[in-house]
Amino acid sequence: MSNLFGALNIAASGMTAERLRMDVTSDNLANADSTTGANGQPYQRQEVVLQARGQNFADVLGNAQAGVQVAGVVNDPTPGRQVYDPSSPDANAQGYVTMPNVNTVTEMTDLITESRSYEADTQAMTTAKQLYLKTLDLLR
Numbered sequence: 001m002s003n004l005f006g007a008l009n010i011a012a013s014g015m016t017a018e019r020l021r022m023d024v025t026s027d028n029l030a031n032a033d034s035t036t037g038a039n040g041q042p043y044q045r046q047e048v049v050l051q052a053r054g055q056n057f058a059d060v061l062g063n064a065q066a067g068v069q070v071a072g073v074v075n076d077p078t079p080g081r082q083v084y085d086p087s088s089p090d091a092n093a094q095g096y097v098t099m100p101n102v103n104t105v106t107e108m109t110d111l112i113t114e115s116r117s118y119e120a121d122t123q124a125m126t127t128a129k130q131l132y133l134k135t136l137d138l139l140r
Contacts, residue, residue, distance in 0.1 A: 006066060007128035013053070013067030014121035020070055021048045021114045025107050032102040035090040043100040045076040076101055 024046050031043035049071040078101040086095030 005132075007131075008125055009065070010067040011121045011125035011128065013069060015118055015125070017048070017050055017068045017070055018114050018118040018121060020073075021050075022111060022118070024048050024073060025111045025114060028102050029104060029107045029111075032100060032104055032107070034100055035088070035097055042080050042098050043102065045078070045100060045102045046073050047076055048073050 028045050031037075034043040037043050050068050051071040053065050053067050053069055080098045080101045082096040083099050084095055085091055085097045088097045090097045092098075
């Protein structure tokens with residue numbers, strides 16, 4: 001028998017994952033122009049890798065630990081763009097500066113998607129809570 005509060009656990013796991021995705025996207029936006037990081041290289045865009053809890057559909061139906069979890073945060077391997085700016089201290093011999101591989105339009109689109117997913121998880125949690133309360137009212 002599945003856990004009575006499985007829906008709340010699933011929604012909470014989604015909220016946790018989306019919150020981390022929003023944090024990582026915010027870091028990407030904040031570093032969109034960082035040409036020199038702690039390692040001396042331009043900032044590398046980061047992405048959150050998510051994975052489902054449970055191995056198959058039957059596991060998900062019977063498992064209170066269903067939902068989503070963060071598998072890790074990885075660097076996007078896309079190379080940074082080259083911008084001609086010979087006055088920059090980060091310019092190479094030809095006058096080009098390697099910029100981070102962050103596209104602000106993509107990041108803003110991701111942020112909107114992540115925010116809406118978080119909102120959907122919040123609504124799912126609220127709906128589950130209301131259903132549990134209605135069930136308790138019926139049992140009285």
